[in-house]
Amino acid sequence: xxxxxxxxxxxxxxxxxxxxxxxxxxxxxxxxxxxxxxxxxxxxxxxxxxxxxxxxxxxxxxxxxxxxxxxxxxxxxxxxxxxxxxxxxxxxxxxxxxxxxxxxxxxxxxxxxxxxxxxxxxxxxxxxxxxxxxxxxxxxxxxxxxxxxxxxxxxxxxxxxxxxxxxxxxxxxxxxxxxxxxxxxxxxxxxxxxxxxxxxxxxxxxxxxxxxxxxxxxxxxxxxxxxxxxxxxxxxxxxxxxxx
Amino acid sequence: xxxxxxxxxxxxxxxxxxxxxxxxxxxxxxxxxxxxxxxxxxxxxxxxxxxxxxxxxxxxxxxxxxxxxxxxxxxxxxxxxxxxxxxxxxxxxxxxxxxxxxxxxxxxxxxxxxxxxxxxxxxxxxxxxxxxxxxxxxxxxxxxxxxxxxxxxxxxxxxxxxxxxxxxxxxxxxxxxxxxxxxxxxxxxxxxxxxxxxxxxxxxxxxxxxxxxxxxxxxxxxxxxxxxxxxxxxxxxxxxxxxxxxxxxxxxxxxxxxxxxxxxxxxxxxxxxxxxxxxxxxxxxxxxxxxxxxxxxxxxxxxxxxxxxxxxxxxxxxxxxxxxxxxxxxxxxxxxxxxxxxxxxxxxxxxxxxxxxxxxxxxxxxxxxxxxxxxxxxxxxxxxxxxxxxxxxxxxxxxxxxxxxxxxxxxxxxxxxxxxxxxxxxxxxxxxxxxxxxxxxxxxxxxxxxxxxxxxxxxxx
Numbered sequence: 001x002x003x004x005x006x007x008x009x010x011x012x013x014x015x016x017x018x019x020x021x022x023x024x025x026x027x028x029x030x031x032x033x034x035x036x037x038x039x040x041x042x043x044x045x046x047x048x049x050x051x052x053x054x055x056x057x058x059x060x061x062x063x064x065x066x067x068x069x070x071x072x073x074x075x076x077x078x079x080x081x082x083x084x085x086x087x088x089x090x091x092x093x094x095x096x097x098x099x100x101x102x103x104x105x106x107x108x109x110x111x112x113x114x115x116x117x118x119x120x121x122x123x124x125x126x127x128x129x130x131x132x133x134x135x136x137x138x139x140x141x142x143x144x145x146x147x148x149x150x151x152x153x154x155x156x157x158x159x160x161x162x163x164x165x166x167x168x169x170x171x172x173x174x175x176x177x178x179x180x181x182x183x184x185x186x187x188x189x190x191x192x193x194x195x196x197x198x199x200x201x202x203x204x205x206x207x208x209x210x211x212x213x214x215x216x217x218x219x220x221x222x223x224x225x226x227x228x229x230x231x232x233x234x235x236x237x238x239x240x241x242x243x244x
Numbered sequence: 245x246x247x248x249x250x251x252x253x254x255x256x257x258x259x260x261x262x263x264x265x266x267x268x269x270x271x272x273x274x275x276x277x278x279x280x281x282x283x284x285x286x287x288x289x290x291x292x293x294x295x296x297x298x299x300x301x302x303x304x305x306x307x308x309x310x311x312x313x314x315x316x317x318x319x320x321x322x323x324x325x326x327x328x329x330x331x332x333x334x335x336x337x338x339x340x341x342x343x344x345x346x347x348x349x350x351x352x353x354x355x356x357x358x359x360x361x362x363x364x365x366x367x368x369x370x371x372x373x374x375x376x377x378x379x380x381x382x383x384x385x386x387x388x389x390x391x392x393x394x395x396x397x398x399x400x401x402x403x404x405x406x407x408x409x410x411x412x413x414x415x416x417x418x419x420x421x422x423x424x425x426x427x428x429x430x431x432x433x434x435x436x437x438x439x440x441x442x443x444x445x446x447x448x449x450x451x452x453x454x455x456x457x458x459x460x461x462x463x464x465x466x467x468x469x470x471x472x473x474x475x476x477x478x479x480x481x482x483x484x485x486x487x488x489x490x491x492x493x494x495x496x497x498x499x500x501x502x503x504x505x506x507x508x509x510x511x512x513x514x515x516x517x518x519x520x521x522x523x524x525x526x527x528x529x530x531x532x533x534x535x536x537x538x539x540x541x542x543x544x545x546x547x548x549x550x551x552x553x554x555x556x557x558x559x560x561x562x563x564x565x566x567x568x569x570x571x572x573x574x575x576x577x578x579x580x581x582x583x584x585x586x587x588x589x590x591x592x593x594x595x596x597x598x599x600x601x602x603x604x605x606x607x608x609x610x611x612x613x614x615x616x617x618x619x620x621x622x623x624x625x626x627x628x629x630x631x632x633x634x635x636x637x638x639x640x641x642x643x644x645x646x647x648x649x650x651x652x653x654x655x656x657x658x659x660x661x662x663x664x665x666x667x668x669x670x671x672x673x674x675x676x677x678x679x680x681x682x683x684x685x686x687x688x689x690x691x692x693x694x695x696x697x698x699x700x701x702x703x704x705x
Contacts, residue, residue: 014318034412037274043327047704047705048255048287048288048289048311048350048352048704048705049289049292049311049702049703049704049705050289050291050300050303050304050311050350050354050702050703051291051303051311051313051314051700051701051702051703052291052293052301052303052306052312052313052314052324052346052700052701053313053314053324053362053365053698053699053700053701054293054295054324054325054326054344054698054699054700054701055315055316055317055323055324055326055362055365055384055421055697055698056316056318056325056326056384056386056698057326057327057328057329057697057699058329058330058331058694058695058696059328059330059333059483059494059498059633059679059694059696059697059700060330060331060332060333060471060693060694060695061332061333061334061471061494061679061690061691061692061693061694062331062332062334062472062475062478062691062692063471063475063479063480063481063484063691063692064334064688065479065484065691067336078479080479080483080484080485080486083485083487084485085486086485086486086686086688087484087485087487087688087689088486088688088691118477118478118479119478119479119691120332120474120475120478120479121332121334121618139405152285174512187283201386209297209475209478210475210478212476226264235463243398244334244335244336
């Protein structure tokens with residue numbers, strides 16, 4: 001139709017009496033062919049084709065999460081139970097010791113911590129650190145001594161790993177083979193030297209996914225504790241960290 | 245009647261007699277031949293797609309009867325295999341790969357052979373008869389459809405029919421679950437089918453794979469969901485509050501690569517491909533070797549020489565390129581080497597790699613089990629934020645197809661070749677995914693996610 005219109009426009013200008021009539025007719029034909037080519041090229045040169053798709057490929061990331069149970073009877077605290085940001089960090093798990101259970105020199109107290117990789121990916125590394133140790137007055141203490149159990153000559157601390165039956169495997173701090181024993185200044189040294197992820201105590205590989213590791217945290221006021229430690233308390237936390 | 249008229253009438257009679265009776269009147273002898281029975285037969289251009297050693301799928305077996313097979317195999321067994329089904333992936337794990345062989349099973353040479361990231365796609369679950377309609381029901385929906393996007397439906401030899409989505413939908417948990425999409429005519433108003441669209445017709449969202457940046461409205465074929473199953477008793481993705489799927493973060497993080505193998509090697513997409521900052525001239529994509537250890541102790545004490553790093557016989561899970569930096573580590577001891585040979589991913593029975601060291605050897609014996617890391621590829625991959633599935637989908641969508649010109653040498657192709665896949669010929673590709681582990685970056689937000697995507701292969705006469 002484009003070509004015919006063009007032909008009519010040419011004819012309308014001067015008609016067949018024009019001296020250029022033949023040339024115009026020829027050009028109009030060329031115009032028609034060109035127009036037809038342009039509007040039909042898609043159909044004229046359409047060729048064979050073939051097509052296949054591999055759809056539905058899936059790439060699934062695993063999970064690496066930690067559960068934390070204190071004294072085996074406590075409620076499990078999950079790493080993903082914390083806020084969405086930074087995510088997978090839960091700072092609200094159960095305390096190991098409470099200030100209501102008052103301690104006396106030479107009398108140890110312990111707490112068990114069971115850490116389970118309840119994700120689907122094995123932990124390649126487990127570490128622990130103590131972000132801070134803060135001295136405070138024991139609530140209700142009639143005559144606080146003013147000493148600092150977080151400081152040198154203060155409270156003693158150890159971290160021991162047990163098997164699932166409760167048998168000692170290794171004393172991670174202070175480092176020793178088998179069961180731990182109390183030693184002087186251990187809380188202050190631990191708090192000083194292992195306070196961030198960068199300098200955390202490396203507890204080695206694992207747990208594997210679905211498996212647990214069992215730890216015992218021991219605390220004691222030295223048997224020769226100064227009276228200045230009366231009515232004082234050490235406030236601290238332990239942060240457990242796993243990586244894939 | 246004048247004499248002239250009589251003469252002219254005579255001429256007319258003579259002409260008429262000549263015209264109607266001349267053949268018989270003047271033929272004394274005759275001869276005649278006929279070439280009957282000629283035929284013209286069209287050739288075929290069809291494709292077979294084989295993933296690893298699975299059963300081939302055929303382009304002609306697609307449910308849309310147009311030599312296009314894009315059906316999800318979960319919906320119809322005639323569909324092509326998915327490339328990979330990878331579960332429980334952690335950062336830095338070895339890349340997972342699939343070998344895809346594309347065969348031109350027809351008789352006609354293909355002048356164009358191309359690949360691209362599939363558009364958002366599905367197949368009709370309910371037939372649409374000729375006439376007006378307001379919605380379509382589809383299965384195998386891969387990717388979200390957004391209201392206002394253009395949908396193209398194809399079946400048989402009919403021309404594509406184009407409509408516009410008037411509702412937004414997301415893929416269901418199972419590809420076999422039907423999804424209803426409201427539609428209008430392309431410019432609004434009631435949609436009208438000009439030809440019947442039977443069950444199995446393909447639906448393509450031609451507006452997709454163009455916007456990977458908008459977090460809430462991106463329209464990519466690759467999409468993320470949270471895991472709801474997997475390892476028994478393990479935490480599922482939908483239990484986590486720190487792994488949002490807006491913006492399909494896993495699709496935008498997982499690295500994708502496609503390397504052709506055969507007489508030569510060519511990295512068509514991925515880290516190491518031409519144009520990539522870490523282009524690998526050997527034709528190999530950068531894919532790190534993971535979990536490789538010494539199988540024989542390496543006792544060294546001399547200065548600089550060529551050695552063979554002996555490893556237990558294995559199928560290599562990454563590429564080692566000639567010139568790559570290899571680091572052998574045992575505890576705090578390391579020794580750096582330069583590979584003097586290339587070994588292609590997937591090569592079986594690899595027992596060692598030759599290398600040299602230009603740095604003085606450590607006065608140390610590296611025991612069996614010392615790790616061997618290809619630092620070049622590992623560093624390149626772990627720093628790569630562009631060679632992702634999302635990157636492939638957007639850069640190489642249906643309008644940015646990769647023309648698969650034939651290889652002429654390692655890392656070289658003939659872009660001007662008139663034929664890219666002859667009838668009866670095949671070409672083989674290694675496609676893989678890698679979850680990079682950029683140093684110092686917390687990737688918890690990528691836990692418990694599933695990325696789903698597809699790729700499309702195409703032959704033109």
